[in-house]
Amino acid sequence: MSIVASAAAGLLARQRVRPWLTIGHWEGDVDIAARVADKLVDNAVSHGEPFPDGTITLRLIVNAESRELLIEVDDAFRDFLGFVEVANQGIDVKGKRCGLWWVARCNGHLAWDVKTDEDGEAVGKTVQAILPVD
Template identity: 40%
Template sequence: MKPVPAAASGTPEPVRESPVLQEWLIDLPPTGSAGGLARIHTRTCLTVLGWDGSIGAATEITDRLVRNALVHGCPRTRQVMDIRLRLALTEGRQLLIEVSDSNPAFPDFGEAVLGRKGRGLWEVHRLGGSISWFLPHHANGKTVRALLGPAPCSGSSD
């Protein structure tokens, strides 16, 4: 799994004040093994990066987003489901976790984030993820994004 330059992916820059420095992409199988693979990939990438946020929370958020894609990501009109995970580190040390699937619909997004329609996105929010979704211009389907900040600095009083 090799880092991809941000411009090569064709995805819109999500944070203008903090450009993406590095990103990793992985296509996941539309099977029950996708969550485990995503967790391993997330832990590995964030450890290599030395990201100073909560790797545990980021891994759990990734798992929740991938599980949601498995359950809700295949529209009735398609037989094949595609799931892609993108992890991107911004210049401001923010982490973008994006999971794309084949279904462009996302009914009741706001209700899902509030925990009124399922628990997955509510858990993502509870773990500190700022959640949004969009329709990418370069592919069919949708992308659900969680943005996590780095760990707060723990200042010492000398």
Template identity: 40%
Template sequence: MTAEPPLLALPLHAAAPTGAPAARSFTTQLPGDPRALYLSRVWVRRIVTVLCWRGDVLRAVEAVTRLVDNGVRHGIPSSVPPPEQQLTLSIATDDTGSLIIDVADLNPAFPDFEAAVSGERGCGLWQVASLGARVTRFLPHEGRGKTVRAVLAPGPVGL
């Protein structure tokens, strides 16, 4: 059986503000391979419970799964040696009650990001946006790679 990723209480990545500061956040490292999907689903269920997020847990799990899948598929350059192939998943709530999901990978490039979010190029980020998330990306101040962020408001998705 695969062990769960560690539960770390660390500051959320400090870029791309959501409009309100993060109230509480947790971060974990995930392998840069398909195991990350299972591990992220288990981990996010636990974290949204710990954070007492007042939103749809299944919606949060689906958003995390799509972001992690994109990170595994497109965010690990082939030049990165296997021991260094990993993603960083951070989950936080802000003062408005929104859930902030960050998935950081090792590839700074993201051609046609807006087209991906609108569904013109692939469907992963479009599916995250269709869950009611505001999807953005940014480059970290330190280090390499990029972070894709999804912000989910609490409560049901408005149709």
């Protein structure tokens, strides 16, 4: 799904993800998954950059065997500055939590990679959060 990059993009993502996962009967915590999608989209808007059409992309994929949820967000910025600190947050953060703390809170995993086009040219990045069912 394409989302227009705006200050309300994270909230819009949360509002769209919750019913999709509910209708799809995902067995995990739908509210936390929606919040993680919100934070991924918000980070793409705040720290990344939109594609030339002014959007970022959000995908939800459920693993058929493990039932884990993969949330992916693409944006046009080719780097994830500070990824190590964000990815290694625990649930017991002292001081200010960053938005992606929610991934750690639900025992999820965070990853990212450079997004390439069909010619192999870097066109942005994909940030992924994998959330367990329980």
